[in-house]
Amino acid sequence: MSFATLNTNLFKAIAGDNGRLMLDLLLELDAFLDPAQLADEPTPLQVRVFLRDYLANSHLRLEIESGEAATTPQSPEHYVYYRLRDTGWIREELEIGYRYVVWMAQEGRRLLQFLRSMGAEHPSLGVVCLSVRSNLAEVVKDPANGSLIRKAADDMEGFLNRLRALVGNIREIHYVISGGDVSGSGNFNFYFEEYLGELFLPNIEKLALKGNPNLHASKIRKLVSDIRFSLERLEVCAKAYQRDDIANPSIETVEADLDRLSLAFDGIGPLFKKTQDYARRITRRMHERIKYTVHTPSNIGQQIEDLLDLIGRDDSIETLPSPVISEKLISESRLAKPKAKSVPAVATVRRQSKPLWEKRAYNQLKQEHIHFQRYDPDRVVSFIETNMGDRAQMTTDDLTIKTADDMMAALHLRLLAQGVSKTHALYPLLAEYSVTFDEHEWTQLEYMAGRRLIITRQAFSEISRND
Structure with missing residues (x-):
């Protein structure tokens, strides 16, 4: 139109x-x-x-x-x-x-x-500069992907236009917070909803942290120069334009796209500085307003009404010029409270850290306890063979527990009777020993309680062991 x-x-x-x-x-x-x-x-x-x-x-x-x-x-x-x-x-x-x-x-x-x-709601500004840098690097690496130059130029121009709109929106918000007229909600709602909710969090914060154009400026300019001043790359890129059905495929078209990209990228720097400057100014303005609001008394309306009543009851006010009002009438109706005195600093009590040797001793004891409780098949086999001897079968009544290792092996032996998964460390022992509960008798072992265990040596384990 x-x-x-x-x-x-x-x-x-x-x-x-x-x-x-x-x-x-x-x-x-x-x-x-x-x-x-x-x-x-x-x-x-x-x-x-x-x-x-x-x-x-x-x-x-x-x-x-x-x-x-x-x-x-x-x-x-x-x-x-x-x-x-x-x-x-x-x-x-x-x-x-x-x-x-x-x-x-x-x-x-x-x-x-x-x-x-x-x-309409526009998506937040993404990492466009990084995408353009990757596309140009791909073209330098393989000029057959020359059509990526057109995409990089379009992305950079779109990024520049959206950055222009972002700067304009921030300028409008700064105008409103500074006292300009706006229809709708007040300054605080406008700040927290429009600025923080719509601009800062989805745009300025990510733009400053991830999409800062200064991080990619030198690399993008170098990649553009590598393509622009290499006739071979330009010829291959022009063929790629023709292959991807881009209008007017020629070296001049490729150079025009590179010029568009460079011109758009050069315009991003000043706009990016303006976003940072406006963001700082908006934050400072809003801090001043919040500070004034916090120090303003809640009964300000009552104080103004009392002041008007005092002026109305004073008979001499008619004979005086209107700007002349005694100090007594305005001294008791201050619109802002004086700043409170700062709290005196108090020395902080520092906690004494534990000695290093005590921490090492605790960690060593903890590691030994963990190592002692782990599942050890060799310890269980040694415990069984020591108590079984040449017999083919025994019960927990025949076990002898003298050390902590024996006690832990006996507990792991009961675990075999309860059943373990195929991935358990003690599962291979079931191929040599059968451990089951005796449903009719209770164990007489002094250090254990519950049903008696029946430990039986498997017949094929002797054959495999002899082989």
């Missing part, structure tokens, strides 16, 4: 106090007049019925301008219909059979799409 052919009367319908309400109505009307949703174009009567129902359901009150009251019908739907038709939002045409049809003007639909895109 050219500015020379743009119908500026479109803005008359959405200007004024009811502009936002009219935009909502136009969005609904655009959906109603969508050709994909209608079998035939509606008549003016159908459009006015739609407007009447919308105005009734949304409780919209549109004031008819005094200059048009004499020539325009007084009903709201007629007023809105003729208002939209005269400003160029909708068009009506007489078809065959004296039938009028209505449709949405193409200029109005494009303007609605543009305004809708302004209010």
Whole structure:
């Protein structure tokens, strides 16, 4: 759409106090007049019925301008219909059979799409510079991937445009916090919702930490120079442009894309500095406002009312000029509390750390305890063979426990009777010994309690051992 052919009367319908309400109505009307949703174009009567129902359901009150009251019908739907038709939002045409049809003007639909895109949520700024650097490095490594230059240039220009919008948004927020007019919530909500929620957390923070263009500046410029001043790479890249169906594939096209990339990258530096400067200024401004709010007394309204009462009861105030007020009248109504005295510093008691030898002794004892409790098949086999001797079977009544190793081996022996998984360290012992519970007798061993265990040497283990 050219500015020379743009119908500026479109803005008359959405200007004024009811502009936002009219935009909502136009969005609904655009959906109603969508050709994909209608079998035939509606008549003016159908459009006015739609407007009447919308105005009734949304409780919209549109004031008819005094200059048009004499020539325009007084009903709201007629007023809105003729208002939209005269400003160029909708068009009506007489078809065959004296039938009028209505449709949405193409200029109005494009303007609605543009305004809708302004209010849409944009994703946070990603690591675009790192992506461009990787694409250029891939082209230097293999010029057959020369079409990545076009993608890198487009990404860099898109990143620059989004950074421009980010700087503009931060400037608007700084204007509001500094005392500018804004419709809607107060300064604090505007700061915490618009700045922190919409700009700082998804954009400025990640841009400063991960996407800082200064981290990739020298590398990107070097990669561009390596491609630009190498005729062989430029020729291969031009062939890659032709292979990927890029318009006008030539060396000049590749050089033009490299120029676009360099120009866009050079513009990122100043904008990035502005984001950091505006962020610091906004933080400082908001800190001042929060500090003033904290030190402002909660009964400020009562203090002002008491001051006005004192002035009203003073008989001499009529004979004095209005700016002259005694110190007594204003000394008791200060609007800010004095800064509290700082708390004197107190020496911090430092905790004495334990001696290093005590910590080493504790760690050594802990490691020995862990090593002692681990599953050791050799210890269990030695315990069984020592107590079984030449016998083929024995019970826990025949066991002799004299040391801590014997006690731990006996406990692990009971664990074999309870059952272990195939991945357990003691599972291979089941191939040589069978350990089961005696369901009829209790053990008589002094150091153990519970059912008696029956330990039997497997027959095939002797054969395998002899082999």
